Amino acid sequence: MAETCLTVSETLAEIAARRPVLKPVLEAFRPLLETRAALRAEVEEAVAAAVTLPAFSAERAAQGVPLMAGLSLRGLAAPLRTAAERVLPLLCALEAPARYRDALEALFVKGEGTASEQAVEALIAGNEPDFRRLAEEADIQPEVLAFALDFIAAPVLRALALQAQPAEGEAPWNGAAVWTQGYCPVCGSLPVIATLDKRVFDEKNAFLAGGGGKKRLHCGLCATSWTFRRSTCPSCGRQGNEVMEILRESEGANGERLDWCVHCKTYCPTVDLREREAVPDMDAMALGMLHLDMVASRRGLQPLRPSFWNMF
Ligand SMILES: [Zn+2]
Ligand SMILES: [Zn+2]
Known part of the structure; x- marks a missing residue:
């Protein structure tokens, strides 16, 4: 892709x-x-x-x-x-x-x-x-x-x-039920940002076009990304339809939102790539969502991983 x-x-x-x-x-x-x-x-x-990194197991x-x-x-x-x-x-x-x-x-x-x-x-x-x-x-x-x-x-x-990282295709940790944690499969850090995949179009077979929306978490330290269940909190691990809530501006959100957990009150900035044309650089994007960090802070929510721009 x-x-x-x-x-x-x-x-x-x-x-x-x-x-x-x-x-x-x-x-x-x-x-x-x-x-x-x-x-x-x-x-x-x-x-x-x-x-040398050990082989993936x-x-x-x-x-x-x-x-x-x-x-x-x-x-x-x-x-x-x-x-x-x-x-x-x-x-x-x-x-x-x-x-x-x-x-x-x-x-x-x-x-x-x-x-x-x-x-x-x-x-x-x-x-x-x-x-x-x-x-x-x-x-x-x-x-x-x-x-x-x-x-x-x-x-x-x-x-x-x-x-x-494999030369092409999905990384080994993204296989079904291989890695189910909210922290990075490579370095163990908590993610700074999440994305929802764009729609997938298969040029050879239009019937295989997928709706996208698969969630990926992105590590701010080693830059690895991994797939994660949308209905699960990456922080406390609770899952279910009532666990994750979405906070977004009513207009001009451009796919930018915060996904937060009603139980542990942690959030992760999330970009729905289906609402954007190009894929942004994840580090720059996380910084660019600090206006939502401020909204979250006023609501008493905690960032999953505190970022450098709100550390001082
Ligand atoms: Zn990492
Ligand atoms: Zn939680």
Whole structure:
């Protein structure tokens, strides 16, 4: 299924044209998003030379174990340094990270690298105590370190995650009942955004045209996407017709909405691609839906995965 996907800047331009009020925020984060997108290809070779992802196992997936779980990331210090050298000057244009500039440089650029690899390992493992300890040792506020890793570790993990992607067709975790979790099958992070598939047209057989609407969750860290049941909450796992509610603007929503759970009150921004022409860049799109984040916050809803633009 060949689809035209918009780049970061094309997606941001499209959003800014429709919502001029968001333009200053979009512009503030544009260099970071563009650099992150470009860095993946730049670090790919160094990542492949250092770490190999284990082969996908349907058995492990059925138990809810992500591919990167327990994987040693020794050797990733070099590509992490490459990413940090490009990202830190941009990151430190923002107030909160700027206060930790020296400490961030010491950890990612000037250090021998073990601590930066351990920080990424703790992030992947969801090991909060380890992560906080490492942040403390590096003299960086844990939230700032998490924010920095969103841009320094992400391109490296995206390059690593590519090893698990088939050259064409559906990824192995999207087979029937293979991966049923709300977190990423590759790195274990919670999704930043979800999409509903466009309608599918089979050129050879018009009768096979499908209605689309299959839900996919998208990982903001390693950029993997996976299919997920629409009637299930990705956060608490409850399922049924009464579990998920939709919040959207009455006019001009352009397929943008929040899918939220009536039980645990978490939400995930969702784009119905059937209501849009081109497929947006997912990172830029998630940022471009922050007007809905504000509505959600007023209603007491929690984001499934807090994003960098509302962390400070
Ligand atoms: Zn992931
Ligand atoms: Zn829930």
